[in-house]
Amino acid sequence: MHPAGPEKLSALRHKIEKLQGGISPYARASAISLGVPEIDGALPWGGLRRGGLHEIGGMSSAGAGFHAGLLRRATGDGGCILWCQHTRTMRETGRPYGPGFRAFGLSAGQFLFVRAEKESDALWAMEEGLRAGGLGAVVGDGITADFTATRRLQLAAESTATPAFVLLPPTGRAKAEPLSAALTRWRIGTVSGGVMRWALELARCRGGAPGSWIVEWDEQALHFRMAEALGGRAAAG
Numbered sequence: 001m002h003p004a005g006p007e008k009l010s011a012l013r014h015k016i017e018k019l020q021g022g023i024s025p026y027a028r029a030s031a032i033s034l035g036v037p038e039i040d041g042a043l044p045w046g047g048l049r050r051g052g053l054h055e056i057g058g059m060s061s062a063g064a065g066f067h068a069g070l071l072r073r074a075t076g077d078g079g080c081i082l083w084c085q086h087t088r089t090m091r092e093t094g095r096p097y098g099p100g101f102r103a104f105g106l107s108a109g110q111f112l113f114v115r116a117e118k119e120s121d122a123l124w125a126m127e128e129g130l131r132a133g134g135l136g137a138v139v140g141d142g143i144t145a146d147f148t149a150t151r152r153l154q155l156a157a158e159s160t161a162t163p164a165f166v167l168l169p170p171t172g173r174a175k176a177e178p179l180s181a182a183l184t185r186w187r188i189g190t191v192s193g194g195v196m197r198w199a200l201e202l203a204r205c206r207g208g209a210p211g212s213w214i215v216e217w218d219e220q221a222l223h224f225r226m227a228e229a230l231g232g233r234a235a236a237g
Contacts, residue, residue, distance in 0.1 A: 030045065030049070030050055030051075030161070031043070031045040031047035031048060031049055031050060032047045032048040032049075032050055032070070032073050032163060033046070033073065033223075034047060034069075034070075034073060034215075034224045035073065035221070035225065036213070036226060038213060038226065039200070039213055039224070042202070042211050043205065043208055044205070044206070044207040044208045048074075048163065048183075049163075050074070050161050050162070050163050051157050051158040051159075051160070051161040051162065051163070052154065052158070052163060052164070052182075052183040052184075053150060053153045053157050053165075053166065053180075053181065053182040053183060054070075054163065054164070054165050054182060054183060054184045054185075054186070055165075055166045055168055055180060055182045055184070055186065056070075056165060056167050056168065056185075056186045056188060057168040057186065057187045057203075058187040058188045064096075064167075065104070065217065066188050066198045066200070067167060067188075068100070068103075068104040068106060069104050069223075069224055070165065071101075071106060071136075071137055071139075071165075072104045072222055073223065073224075074136055074163050075106075075110065075136030075137055076136070077105075078110065078136075079136020079137065080110055080111075080112060080134075080135050080136055081111050081112070081135065081136055081137050081139060082112050082125070082138045082139065083111050083112065083113050083114065083139045083141060084116060084122040084123075084125045084126050084129075084138070084139065084140050084141065084143070085113065085114070085122070085141040086116055086118075086119055086122055087115055087116065088142065089143075089169070090115060092142075095113065096111070096113075098111070103196070103217070103219055104217065104219075104222070119145070122140055122143050123140070123143065123145060123149050123152075123153070126139075126164065127153060129162075130153065130156035130157050130159070130160060131156045131159060131160060132160070133159075135162055136162075136163075137164070138162060138163070138164045138165070139164075139165050139166075140153075140164070140165070140166040141167045142168075142169050143166055143169075144168070144169055145180070146178055146179070147178070147179045147181055150166075153166075153181075154181045154182065154183070182204075183205070183206045184202065184205045184206070184208075185202075186200060186201065186203065187200075187201040187203050188200060191227070196216050197214065197215070197216040197217075197227055198215055199212070199213075200212060200214070200215060214227045216228075
């Protein structure tokens with residue numbers, strides 16, 4: 001990891017301490033339920049393991065909504081989210097749009113954004129956030145990490161039962177999917193019928209089997225559900 005100076009480390013920890021506050025009841029559970037029994041039941045932990053690293057690929061402006069839904073399920077009514085973004089990603093896609101999170105029950109005030117010039121800096125910030133504890137979730141946006149880096153993140157997530165999400169760079173940028181210690185890897189595709197509907201592919205799951213589903217977001221209940229119009233039909237690639 002990047003050997004950042006003590007000033008950077010102290011500043012980041014101070015910001016995290018200021019934002020921590022109370023942890024929502026969601027954080028006391030060992031797994032993050034998506035609210036869809038078919039998906040929760042397919043995962044070895046009865047949902048996404050909270051103390052774990054999860055990778056999300058195939059992101060797009062619409063598919064990013066799926067990740068916002070996951071963050072809501074992970075943090076509940078107020079858990080703080082450390083969002084570490086590579087400068088290259090920010091130039092390509094911009095900083096996450098705060099008001100866009102409202103449909104998922106998230107507020108802009110829940111986010112602490114860290115911009116990193118190097119991937120090593122972003123990975124360092126993620127690991128420090130995970131080990132600090134008290135955060136609702138930690139996100140790495142547009143980051144490619146090797147097995148050693150993902151193993152460190154996985155161990156850090158386990159140490160404080162804090163979920164970590166890595167939003168993988170677009171498929172066209174990476175020549176091949178790197179070997180990873182993440183517990184799950186998801187590929188997200190959009191489905192006609194609205195931006196709140198996605199084709200999910202669980203490409204890899206430690207201790208579980210791959211699967212695919214089509215889901216949509218329930219803005220009232222603030223959880224995912226099988227897409228009614230499609231009868232829960234599995235996604236086709």
